[in-house]
Each structure stands twice: as structure tokens, then as C-alpha cells.
Amino acid sequence: MKLLAPLSSSSSSSSSSSALKKPHRQLSQYLFSLLAFIVFVTILYSEDFLCIFRQQQQQQQLKLESADSDRVLSRPGEAEIVWDKKEVNIVEEKEEEKWKIPFAVGESEESCDIFSGRWVWDESRPLYEESDCSYIQSQLTCMEHGRPDKNFRNWRWQPHRCQLPKFNASLVLESLRGKRMMFVGDSLNRGQFQSMVCLVQSLIPPHAKSMQTFGSLIVFTAKEYNATIEFYWAPFLLESNTDNAIVHKFNERIVRKGSINKHGNHWKNTDILVFNTYLWWMTGYKMNISRKPFDDKIKDIIELSTDDAYRMAMKSMLRWVRRNMDPKKTRVFFTSMSPIHDKSIGWGGKAGGNCYNETKIIEDPNYWGSDRRSILKVSGDVLSKSKYPITFLNITQLSSYRKDAHTSIYKKQWNPLTPHQLANPISYADCVHWCLPGLQDTWNELLFAKLFYPSSASS
Ligand SMILES: *[C@@H]1O[C@H](CO)[C@@H](O)[C@H](O)[C@H]1NC(C)=O
Numbered sequence: 001m002k003l004l005a006p007l008s009s010s011s012s013s014s015s016s017s018s019a020l021k022k023p024h025r026q027l028s029q030y031l032f033s034l035l036a037f038i039v040f041v042t043i044l045y046s047e048d049f050l051c052i053f054r055q056q057q058q059q060q061q062l063k064l065e066s067a068d069s070d071r072v073l074s075r076p077g078e079a080e081i082v083w084d085k086k087e088v089n090i091v092e093e094k095e096e097e098k099w100k101i102p103f104a105v106g107e108s109e110e111s112c113d114i115f116s117g118r119w120v121w122d123e124s125r126p127l128y129e130e131s132d133c134s135y136i137q138s139q140l141t142c143m144e145h146g147r148p149d150k151n152f153r154n155w156r157w158q159p160h161r162c163q164l165p166k167f168n169a170s171l172v173l174e175s176l177r178g179k180r181m182m183f184v185g186d187s188l189n190r191g192q193f194q195s196m197v198c199l200v201q202s203l204i205p206p207h208a209k210s211m212q213t214f215g216s217l218i219v220f221t222a223k224e225y226n227a228t229i230e231f232y233w234a235p236f237l238l239e240s241n242t243d244n245a246i247v248h249k250f251n252e253r254i255v256r257k258g259s260i261n262k263h264g265n266h267w268k269n270t271d272i273l274v275f276n277t278y279l280w281w282m283t284g285y286k287m288n289i290s291r292k293p294f295d296d297k298i299k300d301i302i303e304l305s306t307d308d309a310y311r312m313a314m315k316s317m318l319r320w321v322r323r324n325m326d327p328k329k330t331r332v333f334f335t336s337m338s339p340i341h342d343k344s345i346g347w348g349g350k351a352g353g354n355c356y357n358e359t360k361i362i363e364d365p366n367y368w369g370s371d372r373r374s375i376l377k378v379s380g381d382v383l384s385k386s387k388y389p390i391t392f393l394n395i396t397q398l399s400s401y402r403k404d405a406h407t408s409i410y411k412k413q414w415n416p417l418t419p420h421q422l423a424n425p426i427s428y429a430d431c432v433h434w435c436l437p438g439l440q441d442t443w444n445e446l447l448f449a450k451l452f453y454p455s456s457a458s459s
Pocket residue numbers: 168169170171174
């Protein structure tokens with residue numbers, strides 16, 4: 001089943017058009033026209049009824065899904081289109097209605113899984129210099145903060161069965177003319193957003209670009225293209241008590257069920273949406289979920305397993321996308337979990353170590369660290385049942401080989417380091433985030449590949 005299957009026009013419209021052409025001998029020309037007009041109006045209205053009927057069906061389905069029913073309501077990968085009355089052709093052609101996948105300029109080979117591959121050394125990298133991109137936040141500028149080794153910037157991802165298309169910044173900007181690309185999620189997605197900005201910004205002269213922050217939203221504007229690349233902070237996607245983009249160091253995290261519109265209202269009218277969510281769910285094996293608004297006097301908080309809570313959020317996201325996005329206009333991506341490297345025994349290192357002082361990639365293709373496999377499975381499962389075509393950016397495995405690519409101690413520290421910490425760098429190394437330029441440029445090369453060369457099988 002192709003993800004974006006062409007629509008066949010409704011059979012009622014073609015049979016009705018032949019009815020229109022049938023002459024009635026008994027009637028005068030005038031009466032015939034009148035009758036034809038009535039028939040025409042009837043058909044119009046019946047199309048309306050069809051439309052309403054379809055919408056009702058759809059709403060019913062949504063209701064079923066909101067009840068968090070685990071029943072599969074659609075076949076995997078099936079695209080659902082809300083019919084637009086204007087597109088129902090009353091003229092007699094029976095031609096299948098086709099629509100182009102937005103942003104596609106070509107198709108990839110269906111047999112090629114670009115997320116399955118290996119890292120190869122490439123002298124021509126990095127794709128840009130840290131010092132040439134002023135849009136990287138100081139938590140990710142490793143060179144500026146004294147990182148001594150540079151090799152981590154030279155690895156290129158090589159899929160086993162095909163070549164990745166070369167990242168073309170000009171194509172990205174041209175395609176974004178008059179459009180908005182938005183990343184939504186946590187600090188990992190913010191890193192990917194900054195990487196994307198860095199990958200395209202050198203083509204824009206200084207006076208024609210800017211970056212501004214509006215609360216939870218960061219907007220990079222390419223003025224001459226009337227294009228924006230944006231980041232919206234929503235670490236759980238749903239509303240939570242940790243939503244402040246700056247002050248969010250709460251230990252007792254609570255997520256509110258069914259609250260996606262709170263943030264979702266800021267994601268509308270975008271043309272490319274890239275979601276992620278993972279790290280903030282990792283508080284343990286359980287998560288507190290509020291079934292009432294946070295300001296409600298009566299508290300109704302339940303503990304769910306992390307997997308169930310995460311599944312709930314994924315489903316909320318899908319539902320939001322289906323209700324608010326048009327697959328003929330907007331491409332939606334979901335970036336899988338970003339792995340951490342906090343236990344070096346996992347890759348045969350010394351006990352007690354982490355990513356600190358790691359300068360080599362992991363060569364074992366079967367390596368998997370301490371990350372929760374079940375979460376990757378939940379996101380894969382939920383997305384494979386999506387009716388809206390959402391492209392899964394499965395970056396987890398390929399990133400797990402990159403213990404060398406984290407910011408480690410080479411970043412701006414929020415708080416001054418204590419002598420005790422300084423004496424033991426492992427204790428404060430950041431093995432979650434990634435240096436830029438670096439690994440996350442590859443995530444964007446994969447995004448680029450999927451955006452412009454989608455395979456109809458996996459979109
Ligand atoms: C990059 O994209 C631009 C704009 O679409 C196109 O003119 C150019 O040929 C592309 N460059 C390469 C190397 O494909």
C-alpha cells in the first residue's frame with residue numbers, strides 16, 4: 001500500500017453526469033433545461049450530504065480514538081483525506097485524482113532503508129564551521145569551550161543500500177519560500193533546529209536574516225525568502241508543569257492528559273513540522289499524569305507506566321496532526337529518541353566512565369546502550385498505524401554509535417563548577433546533547449532526504 005495513494009473519484013459523480021446527458025423526448029427544450037437544473041442541484045446537495053456523512057464518520061472515529069481504545073481503526077500507512085467539495089468533479093471524466101507529496105522532487109529507491117548503514121570517514125566534512133554560524137547556543141559550541149579533538153566532525157552516514165542525496169541548502173531555502181518549517185519538542189530538537197539553521201544560513205547575507213525569541217518560540221527568518229525556520233519548546237508535546245522554556249528544573253514532573261492544543265495552537269499553518277519527545281519522560285518507570293487542568297482545585301493525578309504515558313502522548317500528537325494539518329500541504333516528521341552515553345561499561349570501557357574523553361565511534365553494529373528500547377517500539381508502533389503520513393526519522397541506532405559526539409564538558413555551564421566537580425570531569429560531562437557542527441547535521445541530511453526524495457512505501 002502506497003502511503004499517498006491516489007484518490008479515485010466517487011462513482012456517484014460519474015454516473016450522475018451521464019444522467020445529465022440523457023434527453024427526454026416528451027419535454028420541451030425549456031422544461032428539459034429546468035429538469036437538468038434540478039437534477040444538478042440535487043447532485044450538488046447529495047455531494048454535500050456525502051461530505052457531511054464522511055465528516056461524521058471521521059468524528060466518530062476520532063471519538064473512539066480519544067477514548068484511547070487500542071483497536072486498530074485504520075490500516076497502517078493509510079492516508080486519510082478530508083474531501084473538499086470543489087474537488088469532486090461533476091464533469092464526466094473518471095480520471096484518478098493524484099496529488100504530489102509536498103516538497104518531493106524525486107523518489108528514493110523503496111528497498112533502501114537510509115537509517116541502516118555505517119559511519120565512514122570523510123575529509124570534506126564538517127558541512128560548516130562552528131565559528132561561521134552565530135546561531136548555535138553556547139551549550140553546543142564545543143570548540144569555543146575548548147574541545148581539543150576534532151575528528152568527531154568528520155564522520156558521514158553511509159546507508160548500506162544507497163547514497164544519501166547531498167544536502168542542498170539552496171533547494172531548502174527555495175522550497176521554503178513563503179513557508180514555515182517548525183521543530184517542536186525538547187532541547188535535542190532545539191539542537192537539530194540550530195543545525196538546520198546553520199546548514200542554510202550561509203547563503204543569506206547578514207542583513208537579510210535574523211533570529212528572535214518569543215517565549216517558547218524561537219524564529220529564524222530568511223527575509224528575502226519570506227521563510228522561517230522555527231523551534232517551539234514543548235518537551236512532552238502535551239502541557240506539563242515544566243513548560244517554561246527557561247525555568248524548568250522541576251523534579252516532580254506532571255503531564256496533563258488531553259492537553260495538546262495548549263501548545264498545538266502555536267504549530268498551525270506550518271508547512272513542515274518536525275516533532276520529538278523522549279528525554280523528559282525518563283524519570284523512572286512511572287509517570288504522573290493529571291486528568292484535570294493544573295489550576296483546578298480538585299486534583300486527579302494517576303501514575304502510568306512510562307510506556308503507557310508515552311503512548312498516550314504519541315496518540316495525542318497523531319490526533320492533533322489529523323485534525324489540524326492537511327497532508328497535501330504539510331509534511332510531518334517525528335524524530336526518534338536521541339541516545340545517551342552515560343555508562344562506558346556498555347561499550348567495554350572502564351566502570352564509572354561515560355562519554356567524557358571519548359573520541360572514537362563505536363564499531364559494533366549491534367551496540368545498544370542504556371536507552372529504553374520499548375519507547376522506540378512504542379513510537380514506531382503508533383506511527384505505523386497513523387492515517388496521516390508521518391515520516392519516522394529513526395536516528396536512534398545510528399546515533400548510538402556516536403559516543404564521541406556529545407558536548408561532554410565543552411559547553412557553557414549554567415552554574416559555576418565546584419572544585420570537587422573540576423577534579424572529576426566525568427561528574428559533569430553532558431552525555432545527552434551533541435556538539436555542532438556534528439551528529440545532528442546528519443539527522444538533517446536524513447530529513448532532507450526524506451523531505452525531497454520520499455519513498456512512497458515508508459514516506
Ligand atoms: C540545489 O538546488 C538548486 C535550487 O533548487 C538547484 O538550482 C541546484 O542545481 C541544486 N544543486 C545541486 C548540486 O543539486
